Amino acid sequence: MTSPNGSNAGIGDLIRDPDEAIRRMDDWAAGFAAKAERYQAAQAETERLRLTATSGDGAVSVTVGADGTVTDLTFSNKVKSFPLEELSRAILTTMHRAQSGIAERVAGVMAENLGDEDRETRTALLDSLRGRFPDPDEPDDPTPPAPPPVPPAPAGGAGIPPSPSAPPASPPPGRRPGSDPDEQDNNPW
Numbered sequence: 001m002t003s004p005n006g007s008n009a010g011i012g013d014l015i016r017d018p019d020e021a022i023r024r025m026d027d028w029a030a031g032f033a034a035k036a037e038r039y040q041a042a043q044a045e046t047e048r049l050r051l052t053a054t055s056g057d058g059a060v061s062v063t064v065g066a067d068g069t070v071t072d073l074t075f076s077n078k079v080k081s082f083p084l085e086e087l088s089r090a091i092l093t094t095m096h097r098a099q100s101g102i103a104e105r106v107a108g109v110m111a112e113n114l115g116d117e118d119r120e121t122r123t124a125l126l127d128s129l130r131g132r133f134p135d136p137d138e139p140d141d142p143t144p145p146a147p148p149p150v151p152p153a154p155a156g157g158a159g160i161p162p163s164p165s166a167p168p169a170s171p172p173p174g175r176r177p178g179s180d181p182d183e184q185d186n187n188p189w
Contacts, residue, residue, distance in 0.1 A: 035117070042113035049105050053098035055090045062095040066102055068133055070095060096136040103129035 015021070049066040059079050063072035079087055103126050110122050 038113050038117070042109055045109045045113065046106055049102075049109070051098045051101045051105060053094050053101075055094045057090075060087075060090045060094045062091065062098050064095065064098045064102070066106055068099050068102060093136065096133075099133040100135045100137075102133045 046066045050063050050071060052061060052063040052072075054061040057078060059076050059082065061072075061074045062070060065071050073091070079090075082090070106129060107122075107126050110125075114122070
């Protein structure tokens with residue numbers, strides 16, 4: 001709606017035309033409902049995703065869901081002769097290969113269901129998935145991590161770093177050792 005001076009309709013114009021106000025609110029609500037349906041469809045399709053990788057020798061196949069959890073693990077008769085260490089390495093390598101495709105498959109589902117909608121949200125979600133499930137064939141960062149800083153010496157004593165054989169610090173109460181609080185909920189949504 002345009003006012004006599006050519007500007008868009010203001011609140012006063014909407015008050016004078018309650019039918020137009022109702023139509024605009026209905027359009028606005030319908031837009032949100034349609035958007036919610038698109039997101040629900042994308043989530044449902046993502047939850048159905050399964051990615052499978054097979055080891056190079058065909059001995060191990062691992063299937064994972066979009067959240068990275070293993071949904072199927074199969075072996076060929078070849079594994080009967082594998083040393084346990086080699087078998088565990090084959091399982092983990094194959095699992096990581098299956099997981100590395102998660103971000104791209106989720107990206108495809110999002111593009112199909114959402115188009116160009118909410119690029120910032122999509123970018124954040126896909127970056128998170130790529131960080132959690134990197135391509136195992138890409139080399140790791142060649143720069144080694146810096147050693148931890150040595151804490152200052154207590155008053156009156158020399159600064160002696162802890163010995164390498166010292167037991168590791170206990171995790172905070174209520175957390176499992178090795179658990180990452182950011183990975184408590186593996187749902188990509």
